[in-house]
Amino acid sequence: xxxxxxxxxxxxxxGGTAGCWAAITIAEQSxxxxxxxxxxxxxxxxxxxxxxxxxxxxxTEGKTPQDYADYCEKDAAxxxxxxxxxxxxxxxxxxTEKLERLGLVILKDEQGRYAARGDRNIKINGxxxxxxxxxxxxxxxxxxxxxxxxxxxxxxxxxxASGAYGFGIEDGTFYAISAKAVIIxxxxxxxxxxxxxxxxxxxxxxxxxxxxxxxxxxxxxxxxEMTTFEMRFIALRCKDTIAPTGTLAQGAGAKQINAxxxxxxxxxxxxxxxxxxxxxxxxxxxxxxxxxRTKGISREKAQSLEKAYLNMAxxxxxxxxxxxxxxxxxxxxxxxxxxxxVGGHTASGFxxxxxxxxTIPGLFAAGDVSGGAPQKYVTGALAEGEIxxxxxxxxxxxxxxEPLPEESVQAHINETEGFLSGRKSLYTAPQxxxxxxxxxxxxxxxxxxxxxxxxAQLDIADRRIAQLFELSGQLSADSPRELLRIYELRExxxxxxxxxxxxxxxQETRWHCFAENLDWPERNDRDWRKYVxxxxxxxxxxxxxxxxxxxxxxxxxxxxxx
Amino acid sequence: MSxxxxxxxxxxxGRCTQACPGSLIGMSQGKAVMRYPEECWGCTACxxxxxxxxxxxxxxxxxxxxxxxLHTERQGEILRWIFERPDGTVQxxxxxxRESNKY
Ligand SMILES: Cc1cc2nc3c(=O)[nH]c(=O)nc-3n(C[C@H](O)[C@H](O)[C@H](O)COP(=O)(O)OP(=O)(O)OC[C@H]3O[C@@H](n4cnc5c(N)ncnc54)[C@H](O)[C@@H]3O)c2cc1C
Ligand code: SF4
Ligand code: SF4
Numbered sequence: 001x002x003x004x005x006x007x008x009x010x011x012x013x014x015g016g017t018a019g020c021w022a023a024i025t026i027a028e029q030s031x032x033x034x035x036x037x038x039x040x041x042x043x044x045x046x047x048x049x050x051x052x053x054x055x056x057x058x059x060t061e062g063k064t065p066q067d068y069a070d071y072c073e074k075d076a077a078x079x080x081x082x083x084x085x086x087x088x089x090x091x092x093x094x095x096t097e098k099l100e101r102l103g104l105v106i107l108k109d110e111q112g113r114y115a116a117r118g119d120r121n122i123k124i125n126g127x128x129x130x131x132x133x134x135x136x137x138x139x140x141x142x143x144x145x146x147x148x149x150x151x152x153x154x155x156x157x158x159x160x161a162s163g164a165y166g167f168g169i170e171d172g173t174f175y176a177i178s179a180k181a182v183i184i185x186x187x188x189x190x191x192x193x194x195x196x197x198x199x200x201x202x203x204x205x206x207x208x209x210x211x212x213x214x215x216x217x218x219x220x221x222x223x224x225e226m227t228t229f230e231m232r233f234i235a236l237r238c239k240d241t242i243a244p245t246g247t248l249a250q251g252a253g254a255k256q257i258n259a260x261x262x263x264x265x266x267x268x269x270x271x272x273x274x275x276x277x278x279x280x281x282x283x284x285x286x287x288x289x290x291x292x293r294t295k296g297i298s299r300e301k302a303q304s305l306e307k308a309y310l311n312m313a314x315x316x317x318x319x320x321x322x323x324x325x326x327x328x329x330x331x332x333x334x335x336x337x338x339x340x341x342v343g344g345h346t347a348s349g350f351x352x353x354x355x356x357x358x359t360i361p362g363l364f365a366a367g368d369v370s371g372g373a374p375q376k377y378v379t380g381a382l383a384e385g386e387i388x389x390x391x392x393x394x395x396x397x398x399x400x401x402e403p404l405p406e407e408s409v410q411a412h413i414n415e416t417e418g419f420l421s422g423r424k425s426l427y428t429a430p431q432x433x434x435x436x437x438x439x440x441x442x443x444x445x446x447x448x449x450x451x452x453x454x455x456a457q458l459d460i461a462d463r464r465i466a467q468l469f470e471l472s473g474q475l476s477a478d479s480p481r482e483l484l485r486i487y488e489l490r491e492x493x494x495x496x497x498x499x500x501x502x503x504x505x506x507q508e509t510r511w512h513c514f515a516e517n518l519d520w521p522e523r524n525d526r527d528w529r530k531y532v533x534x535x536x537x538x539x540x541x542x543x544x545x546x547x548x549x550x551x552x553x554x555x556x557x558x559x560x561x562x
Numbered sequence: 563m564s565x566x567x568x569x570x571x572x573x574x575x576g577r578c579t580q581a582c583p584g585s586l587i588g589m590s591q592g593k594a595v596m597r598y599p600e601e602c603w604g605c606t607a608c609x610x611x612x613x614x615x616x617x618x619x620x621x622x623x624x625x626x627x628x629x630x631x632l633h634t635e636r637q638g639e640i641l642r643w644i645f646e647r648p649d650g651t652v653q654x655x656x657x658x659x660r661e662s663n664k665y
Contacts, residue, residue: 040583044607049583053663107662117665125662127641148585169585197563201622203584203601204563210584210603240625241604251665304664307657310643314632315563315604318621321645321653322628481585481597 001417003174003409007401008035008144010392011164011179013151013215016046017378018367019185020133021095021385022392027140030393034143035177037166039150039484040210042134046187047208047344047368048378051127053247053312055099055106056377057092060116065089068120069551072375075271077510078529079228080347081372082551083354088373091383096122099382102132118250127311129378149175151214152487153412154182154363155404156222161363162402164218165412172480174416176409180396181362183388184350188233188342188368189213189495191433191488194441194448195338196242204315206235206242207340215369216341216349217491220498220536225351225359225544227371227533229495230502230515232339233346234451236276238292239333243313245292248332251308252301254292257331258282264290268512272345276336277512280450291331302327336513338447341495344368344376346514351533354554355391356384359535362395364388372531419486425476429485432468432475436493439464444500451513458504462497469493498534501541505532563622564602565609566631567594571616578608578617609634610641618646 010026012019015038023034038045059065069085096114100106107115107123114122137143151166155178163178190207203209220226236245248254256265256278264287268278279290294305305327309316320327343349349371350358358365366384367376376384440446443461445453453461472490477483508524509517533544549555567578567587574592579585583605588597594616596602608617615635621627629648634641643655 040585041580044581044605044611045583049603049605049607105660105662115662123662123664125659127657127659147580170588197622197625199622199624200600201563201625203603204622204625205603208583208603208605209601241621247663247665251663301665306655308663308665310655310657311663314606314619314643315621317643317655318619318630318632318645319626322621322626322630324628481588484585 001172001174001413003176003413006035006175006177008177008179009033009396010181010183011177012036012183012185013164014038014046014184014186015042015145016185016187016367017048017133018381018385019183020137021382022183022185022366022389023143024136024140025386025389026393027142029390030397032142032393032396035179036137036143036145037149037151037164037177038145038147039169041147042137042145043131046211048130049208050314051312052129052378053126053244053308054117054121054123055096055379056121056246057375057379058096058114058120058122059089059093060119061113063119065092066551068092071120076231076347076374077523078548079231079510079531080374081549081555083549083553083555084352084373086551087354087387088376088380088383091386092379095379095382095386102136104129104132121250125311146175150484150487154218154222155408156360157405157408158402160361163404167416167480167483169480169484174413176404176412178401178404180399180401181364181392183364183366183392184215184219184369185367185385186215186369187211188340188344189216189492190340192341192437192440192492192496192499193338193446194437196335196447197240204242206237206244206337207342212488212491213341213495214491215365216498217494219350219358219360220494222360223536224363225533225535226498227349227351227531228347228502229341229498229534230506230532231346231348231511232499232514233342234276234339234513235337236279236334237337238316239335241313241315241319242337243309243316245334247305247308248292248294252294252297252305254294256290256334257293258287258290260287273511273514279334279336280513284450289333291333293331294327295329295331297328299328336447336451339445339451341499342368343371343373344381345374347372347374353556356388357391359557364392416483419475419477419483421476422478423476425474427471427475429475429489432472433489436465436468436489436496440496444503445516452516452518453503454518455504458500462500465493465496465500498541501534501543502532505543563604563625564599564620565596566618566620567596568616569593571614573614575613577611577613581607581611583607606634
């Protein structure tokens with residue numbers, strides 16, 4: 001295996017929304033070198049690949065950053081980090097203005113102010129948002145970009161994050177990269193559960209199927225503290241295409257109706273989880289399928305919707321055309337997705353301090369991989385990228401580089417070569433992936449279980465996932481691209497175990513569907529207004545409970561536990 | 563959900579392979595090939611990159627696909643979305659990239 005050794009000041013793992021923005025921030029604010037390692041190409045990688053519909057997080061006129069933080073807190077039934085939400089919200093508008101300077105088209109009213117969609121959103125043409133950000137990255141000579149390189153592990157043996165390991169997806173080159181500080185920005189995790197369309201269109205899911213939870217997995221295996229993995233994210237989406245519904249609901253004012261034509265959303269509540277829950281309940285009561293009512297809208301509105309979807313989720317427009325029925329003459333069927341772990345929508349992810357440093361010194365987290373701050377969306381991911389970038393600069397400036405320990409480099413090469421050695425393996429990565437998704441679906445509250453679970457089921461899930469992880473160690477790949485599948489599977493399996501442990505630990509049902517615990521079906525504010533965190537210690541997941549942290553506070557890591 | 567690549571049109575520039583967020587497209591004998599048809603996310607990055615419009619997106623039959631093929635062509639500020647139906651009819655939705663979404 002050809003080995004390339006690289007040194008940089010700050011390593012950014014994942015060249016998506018938050019990662020690219022962190023790199024730009026570092027280049028603008030310091031003289032330090034940055035290296036972005038991205039498993040695909042930064043022009044269209046990650047969540048922003050197809051484009052986005054609106055900027056969902058913006059402080060509109062008359063509102064304050066604290067208002068946004070309060071909204072997020074309410075939507076998440078209190079389990080959020082007030083400090084993280086506030087420091088993020090304070091930057092939402094400045095990152096938006098910067099996006100506009102980079103060329104993003106934002107709709108303005110007659111006074112030249114951004115045109116709001118509701119209280120918190122602004123209207124854009126987001127089709128080219130990622131190419132614009134990538135272009136800005138390329139403008140900075142301090143930033144190097146290594147593309148089509150999958151990062152598989154961190155180096156933390158000196159007690160801080162001092163680098164990472166990975167391999168070239170096309171050429172198989174092994175990379176050993178040392179850095180003074182590391183920013184992890186690998187996004188969330190999709191593909192843990194059996195998806196909506198498990199056959200040919202299995203990857204027609206909402207969250208990118210290529211975000212496999214690598215960052216979470218690396219952190220977990222290195223003993224980083226994780227938070228709120230039990231708050232899974234389940235989205236309400238257009239059936240089949242799993243395209244976002246916000247454009248129809250908030251944008252075009254379409255109401256959720258059941259098969260009888262009754263508007264049911266008021267009955268169950270309007271938080272993100274309640275909207276999914278209502279749809280599940282209507283289906284279980286025999287009043288499905290459910291729809292967003294678009295029948296009867298004007299032709300002009302219908303055409304705008306066709307265009308809006310092409311700018312973000314083109315398959316929905318294709319689906320409308322394939323149906324042979326004009327948009328204004330049909331309702332859009334909706335369904336809940338499989339559960340994802342996404343720290344940009346719910347609060348799951350790395351447990352960080354206010355500066356976005358994880359519990360591993362020198363490892364910073366931003367975007368969907370980082371916990372405690374739900375409803376980040378694009379602008380929140382950028383804000384966190386900025387904060388993490390600034391913090392990493394302060395951290396790295398004081399340090400002298402440290403070489404990677406040779407035995408560790410060799411151990412990582414051996415692991416990778418092991419998978420490529422041509423050994424016989426009874427199973428393949430896709431088979432084990434299917435098994436994992438089936439187990440999670442049945443025993444850990446997937447679509448097939450209407451998102452519900454019991455403790456007894458979780459115990460089965462945990463045993464089965466542990467067994468699958470064992471089996472995955474014996475897999476064999478005949479090319480670097482196939483090797484990627486093995487690593488992606490293993491990352492997901494590691495994340496699954498943490499999800500199961502967290503679902504089991506929170507003995508209440510605070511969020512319908514997200515964590516619908518049949519053994520503890522009620523919300524219990526007396527005992528459970530606290531964070532469920534976890535750490536892997538000696539191969540076992542230890543659950544840690546911590547007291548809530550509110551807006552004005554600054555949080556620093558210490559060993560004190562709530 | 564997947565893509566179909568027209569081998570005859572493909573000039574082997576590799577841009578689609580570079581752009582795909584899942585590294586799903588490979589090169590074989592100087593032409594692009596879809597290595598993992600069942601793993602396509604449908605993001606259309608490859609369509610937009612292809613200089614000769616050799617890549618088409620289609621919906622799987624499992625999610626309501628009826629054989630229509632979609633590709634894009636860029637003309638200055640206009641991004642043209644072109645839908646070719648199996649019966650040979652073509653529909654086009656042009657989008658002015660300087661215009662924001664209405665919803
Ligand atoms: C379909 C969709 C539509 C959305 N629409 C909107 C919207 O309209 N408005 C809005 O405000 N928000 C929207 N969001 C949310 C928003 O886009 C995300 O919250 C945000 O982009 C997340 O940024 P991120 O940097 O955490 O993740 P990403 O941008 O996904 O970046 C993660 C990056 O890490 C890379 N990576 C992963 N693992 C590895 C590894 N092991 N090694 C190297 N690289 C790796 C990935 O390839 C990717 O490039 C949408 C999200 C999705 C999925
Ligand atoms: S549509 Fe997106 S995911 Fe599918 S092959 Fe093209 S670039 Fe890859
Ligand atoms: S972008 Fe088009 S021409 Fe270039 S390799 Fe891909 S299919 Fe062929």
